[in-house]
Amino acid sequence: MSDARPSVIETPSGKDVAYENFPVGSWLLPRRVRPHVLCFYRFARAADDIADNEALSAEEKIARLDRFGDALAGREIHDSACETAHRMRESLAVTSVSPRHCADLLAAFKLDATKLRYRNWDDLIGYCTLSAAPVGRYLLDLHGGSRDGYAASDALCLSLQVINHLQDCRDDYLDLDRVYLPQDWMNSESASLKALGGTHTSPQLRAVFDRMIVETRALLTIASTLPAGLASRRLAMESGATLAVGWRLVRLLERKDPLAHRIGLTKPSFLICGIAGALRGLVS
Numbered sequence: 584m585s586d587a588r589p590s591v592i593e594t595p596s597g598k599d600v601a602y603e604n605f606p607v608g609s610w611l612l613p614r615r616v617r618p619h620v621l622c623f624y625r626f627a628r629a630a631d632d633i634a635d636n637e638a639l640s641a642e643e644k645i646a647r648l649d650r651f652g653d654a655l656a657g658r659e660i661h662d663s664a665c666e667t668a669h670r671m672r673e674s675l676a677v678t679s680v681s682p683r684h685c686a687d688l689l690a691a692f693k694l695d696a697t698k699l700r701y702r703n704w705d706d707l708i709g710y711c712t713l714s715a716a717p718v719g720r721y722l723l724d725l726h727g728g729s730r731d732g733y734a735a736s737d738a739l740c741l742s743l744q745v746i747n748h749l750q751d752c753r754d755d756y757l758d759l760d761r762v763y764l765p766q767d768w769m770n771s772e773s774a775s776l777k778a779l780g781g782t783h784t785s786p787q788l789r790a791v792f793d794r795m796i797v798e799t800r801a802l803l804t805i806a807s808t809l810p811a812g813l814a815s816r817r818l819a820m821e822s823g824a825t826l827a828v829g830w831r832l833v834r835l836l837e838r839k840d841p842l843a844h845r846i847g848l849t850k851p852s853f854l855i856c857g858i859a860g861a862l863r864g865l866v867s
Contacts, residue, residue, distance in 0.1 A: 592647040592664045593629045594636040611821040611861055616725055619674045623721055626651075626671040627688050634692035637758060644696040652689050655682055680724045684717035699760055703767045704798060707748075708741060710763075715744035727814035739806035739825060742799045746832050749792060753779055753842050768794055784842045796837055803829050810864035823864020824857040831856050 612620060633639070633647050654665035655672050662669075675682050691714035701707040719736035723729055729736065748755070748763035755761045756779040762769075769776070772794075774787035784792065806826060810819035828848065835846050848856065 634695040684721040715740040731812035735809035742802035820861040824860040827856040827860025
């Protein structure tokens with residue numbers, strides 16, 4: 584890497600809120616917080632896109648994420664290439680939400696630059712605790728918290744992250760050589776890494792997917808207590824909608840092959856799940 588600092592460090596992938604498994608800054612949330620939620624999303628998306636950019640070396644990815652971290656922490660307030668991080672710092676100052684959640688996301692994306700395999704389920708969950716749990720924790724802090732702490736929120740975010748790993752397992756392997764599947768389960772089921780590059784799931788790989796789905800169902804069960812403990816009824820509705828989407832995706836992953844095509848919800852299905860879940864969250 585040259586000594587010259589690039590004047591542009593973000594590498595937009597084109598992914599936006601429509602790509603996500605969960606509603607982002609939806610009308611369910613209070614109007615006053617939506618701009619801050621979108622600011623958080625844009626920060627996370629920009630950093631994630633840097634980590635996923637195939638044209639950048641691991642060293643360059645980390646250097647760019649470090650600049651994001653400096654801007655977030657206020658160590659570098661004149662770096663115009665980090666405008667998204669500057670806006671995030673300003674949003675955090677207005678809302679009094681801790682910057683730790685954003686810093687944890689940056690730590691996860693730095694791992695993505697260098698760590699391509701996960702030894703076991705606990706190793707994978709450790710990564711997800713940095714890459715996904717901060718999203719729920721930020722939302723809780725922004726909306727007045729929960730009487731039950733972060734546990735149910737963490738479970739929901741972890742489950743959504745694992746679902747995303749299953750949805751994208753083929754592309755992650757072929758495009759980035761990343762495998763978010765527990766290697767000990769791969770070994771015990773005699774599942775080949777090369778099988779991830781195929782267009783149909785082998786029985787051995789299906790066994791690994793099924794084990795991950797069992798654990799994901801357990802996380803969603805823990806997460807089911809989230810809406811009832813929230814201080815904000817509006818956030819309870821959004822979390823209820825997100826839970827409904829998570830359960831629907833798990834059921835689809837149980838029946839369909841994620842190597843054959845990316846498994847997701849149609850717009851009508853997403854809307855139906857969201858409305859039903861929001862109503863359950865409201866009365867929880």
